[in-house]
Amino acid sequence: MVRPTIRQLEYIVTVADVGRIGAAAAKLHVSQPSLSAQLAEVEADLGVALFHRDRRGATPTEEGREIVRRARLILRDMADLRAAASGGGAFVGRLRLGVLPSISPYLLPNVVKRLHSDYQDLRLVVREESTRDLDEGLRSGRLDMIISTPEDHASGLATPLFKERLWAALALDDPLAKSGAAIRLDKLANRTFLTLGPQHRLSHIVAGLAGQVGGHLSDEYEGTSLDAIRAMAAAGVGVAILPEIYTKTEAQRGTDVRLRRIDVARAQRDIALVEPHRSTASQKSGALAQVLREEAAKLLSK
Template sequence: MRPTLRQLEYIVAVAETGRIGVAADRLNVSQPSLSAQLAEVEADLGTTLFLRGRGGAKPTPVGEEVVRRARMILHEMEDLRAVARGGGIFQGRLRLGVLPSIGPYLLPGVVRRLHAEHPDLRLVIREESTHDLEEGLRSGRLDMIISTPEDHMGARAMPLFTEALWAAFALDHPQAEGAALALEVLENETLLTLGRKHRLSHIVEGLALRAGGRVSDEYEGTSLDAIRLMAASGAGVAVLPSVYAATEVQRGTNVGLRRLDHPEAHREIALMEPMRAEPTRGAAVLAEILQAEAAVILAE
């Protein structure tokens, strides 16, 4: 039956590298052999999958859909092998996408535990925006993601935890110290947040509207560290999620942190995978490990 699984691997490798020579090196085959296999697949399917030129190999619209489906088929084959070995995701490779506002703070402890308890797991982590995580899950580029479930309505979601949001003030700001902060206190304040590809930015925009504040249009952070440093300089008030805020308290922060006391000042975090007939074997165990690590961080 054609295309073969090996030919599907060729197709995906060319799509991911954008160059036939680089893909051939990755797959440990000669470039002429890979080119011949691609031509054979295109002849069998009766369509052109890639436009070749001096700039490399770019999938055609049909090619993009074939690449997406090829990834799904290869992932299912990985699942089949893992099930046969009895270990589910813990016996193979897992391409895990995660929000950059969560990954560096939640995953170090999770990765240590996974390496200790499941040494056969090959974990590949990608930090990406909400928008890019959705594309990765939908295209098959990512197997699972850790993100905000409302942005991935077609996925199977396993709830992990709820994060409260915190306001970070410069240390000389009059609101830098105190208990939970009423949202109204942010009236006329400039709020700092991540770029618009991130769900957090939309939550902050909603909070700014309710508080009578504004979201800065002069600076969009690419990381939570960046907007915290801007807040420390007095450029505005950074809105930070709990897992990050907890790690800041641990290492000694240069901002004053106060939890926002409002029903909408939070975000839900879940582990998600494409909707299939059955959940991936081992996904529930991974969710439990993530939940346990988050509980430790948020309790500190």
Template sequence: MRPTLRQMEYVVTVHQLGSFGLAAEMLHVSQPSLSNQIAAVETDLGVRLFERGRSGAQATARGLEFVTRARRILSEVAALRATMLSDLPFGGRLRLGVLPSIGPYLLPQAMKALHDDQPDLRVIVREENTLSLDEGVRNGRFDAIISTPEDHPNTFQYPLFVEPLWVAVAPNHPLADRGRVTAPDLAGQRLLTLDTGHRLARIVYGLAGASGAMVSDDYEGTSLDSIVLMAATGAGIGILPDLFARRQGVHRTEVRVMPLAMPGADRTISLMLPKDRSATLSRELAAILRGAAGGLGLQVVPLSP
């Protein structure tokens, strides 16, 4: 059946490297052979997959769709082979995606417990934003992700914990001496958050609407550290997740951090897997992550029967 798995691999590699020559070198085939195979796919499907030019090979719109689907197929085949050849969960290799605001604080303890339980399981962790995590779990780049469940429909979900939000303000800000901040305190204030590729930004927009605040339209943070720095300049009130605030923010002298006490000022974090991929370790992994979250003082969501 065409396209063959090998032809799919050729197309995906050319897209990754942006060059027929580099792809042929990586795959240990001649460039004419690789080009002929991709041309055969294009002829067979009646579509053009790449635009070729001096700057290299650029995937067309149909080419990008081919690459996305081919990656998923190749990943499933690799997972099938690994599973058949190994008795370990996830075929012996767990590719785990996680939000950058969660990974550094939750995973060290959790991965130690997982290693104690499955010492031969290799875990590969990547930190990415919400949109990239969703793309990765759908195209097979990740076996599982830790993220906000609203952003990943049609996945198998294990709720882990609820994480409250905090605020960060400059030391001379009128709210700096408060023990906590409430909705009326935010009225008329400018809120600072991450870019819209993160669920946190959408939560902050909701909080702004509920409190009469506004979200800064001239600054979107690329990291929680950058939000802290902007808050320190007096540009607005930074909104931070609990793990970062308690593990990092409270130690920063350039800002004051305190809990945000208002409805909706939290986010749920879940472990998610593709619905069509089951794993014997998933429930155990969720239990380990819940245990790590509980040890950090977070409100753990009970594991359903």
């Protein structure tokens, strides 16, 4: 028998996810002594300790983290293999999808609706996380794919989806709010720029724009959501820089700010579907990317 077995890999990943042997055993519907024995067998076969065990639970060792990561990838590929063998097509089983919070609430509702309608055997698990956390999730195998800015995930394989222009949200009494035309970047010279925290790629793009015209990022308020920074702009704290899909779905419904597109090539971000690196994109990512592109195009054409 080839070891570790697929079942043993499932044991390893579950213990890593749950963090306690007893809770993992209950989730796996096996006894705790049986699970402990299986883990000990794997550790003996591999010649490494997988987990630190103490009163607080079980946490992966340095070697264990790499084993857990690889185990997740193997289990994912096995699920794809079973789906192909059963004729289930691209979407069968569970897909753990990580998404930037500046995209997920605006793009995903119609995407999820289509996937649930067209692929009834798919269980989609969505996680909204920062750019940094998405990268960690993809590297560790905690996430199967992510929707993010491709330059932040060099170790993954990116399938381009769309480009988003950036827009400025201005208080109603701001002099620049009077015109409906796009704003040249130099018109924002020496202004305070509002954006998400530094763990998001959007923050770095906005910092570059601000630096180009002598502006600065607010050091009094660091937004955690696009709605929050829009509200701060409405209060006159600064100029909120917002991605296009958000402005086309949420911000334009309100009357608390005036929205103006920023007329400079750098005021944009690329969005891609990223999966663990392989020679070619998987069948699943290709099908998902097509749905994402189509739904994004509908929003961006408004």
